[in-house]
Amino acid sequence: MQKKLSLVVTSIVLLGLSACSLLPEKIDETKNWSVTKLYSEAREEMTGQHYERAIQLFGKLEASYPFGTYAQQAQMEIAYAYYKSGDQAQALAAVERFIKLHPNHANVDYMYYLRGLINFNDQIGFLNFIYAQDPTERDPKATREAFAAFKQLVDKFPESQYTPDALQRMNYLVNAMAQYEVHVARYYYRRQAYLASLNRAQSAVNDFRDSPAIEEALFIMMRDYDKLGMTDLRDDTQRVFLKNYPNSRFLTPEGSRAERHWWKFWQ
Numbered sequence: 001m002q003k004k005l006s007l008v009v010t011s012i013v014l015l016g017l018s019a020c021s022l023l024p025e026k027i028d029e030t031k032n033w034s035v036t037k038l039y040s041e042a043r044e045e046m047t048g049q050h051y052e053r054a055i056q057l058f059g060k061l062e063a064s065y066p067f068g069t070y071a072q073q074a075q076m077e078i079a080y081a082y083y084k085s086g087d088q089a090q091a092l093a094a095v096e097r098f099i100k101l102h103p104n105h106a107n108v109d110y111m112y113y114l115r116g117l118i119n120f121n122d123q124i125g126f127l128n129f130i131y132a133q134d135p136t137e138r139d140p141k142a143t144r145e146a147f148a149a150f151k152q153l154v155d156k157f158p159e160s161q162y163t164p165d166a167l168q169r170m171n172y173l174v175n176a177m178a179q180y181e182v183h184v185a186r187y188y189y190r191r192q193a194y195l196a197s198l199n200r201a202q203s204a205v206n207d208f209r210d211s212p213a214i215e216e217a218l219f220i221m222m223r224d225y226d227k228l229g230m231t232d233l234r235d236d237t238q239r240v241f242l243k244n245y246p247n248s249r250f251l252t253p254e255g256s257r258a259e260r261h262w263w264k265f266w267q
Helices: 002-022 035-047 051-064 069-084 088-101 108-120 126-131 140-156 163-190 194-207 214-227 231-244 253-257
Strands: none
Touching (some): 035 051, 035 069, 051 069, 088 108, 108 140, 108 163, 140 163
16 A cells, blocks of 8 residues: 555656646846846836836846946836835835945935935825825824935035925925924814813924914914913913914914815915
8 A cells, every 4th residue: 555655656746847847947038138238128117117127127237237337226226116116115225225335326315315205205196295185194203204314315415406305395394294283282172182282282383483384383372271271371372473473364263163274385
């Protein structure tokens, strides 16, 4: 019985090996490609928005020709391809790797800029973010990380061609962070947690002095002080509010109930 079983097992193994030998070998078409050929084909895939294939080809280029400008360019292209394909983690890893390997590269400022873009566009595209999504719905951690990334670019490369755009995005992110604090303050006020509401509104005023959200933050502070019976502080805040926003819409019954969508100022 054992002899028969051994014969059966041996036959199956031999048949399996024979079948494998009959299958055609997978040929790597890029094996003998030159560095220029690899780069050209990878760029063509990028242009066609075939990012997965582009990443494969750039990876082969870097592996086959690890030294020189083509390899460095391939590393940058890989980071950008991951960014365009929506793979945030891989894109950030590729950016960090490039910055670590080539801190003095002529185009390293772009990689700092790309790091900011990756965080900025986390979860939603830039235009959709502006026109549709309330920034208070955005993860504040991602907002802070995007701001820090752009700030590092501005600090390290003030003359970079990417710095003006980074500064605009930083201003936008400051407003988003301020509005997040106001959103939370408003949330606590509606739930009659006036002290918690006051703390968040004060945080917006102290940390983001030039943000449009300060108008509502001061208004919420006035209401919080009133509810807490702190009339002197309420009156002081009211004087500041009226001096800076004498025609504020929050002074009208409709305005006090409305939520100001400051992030739609492009419309």
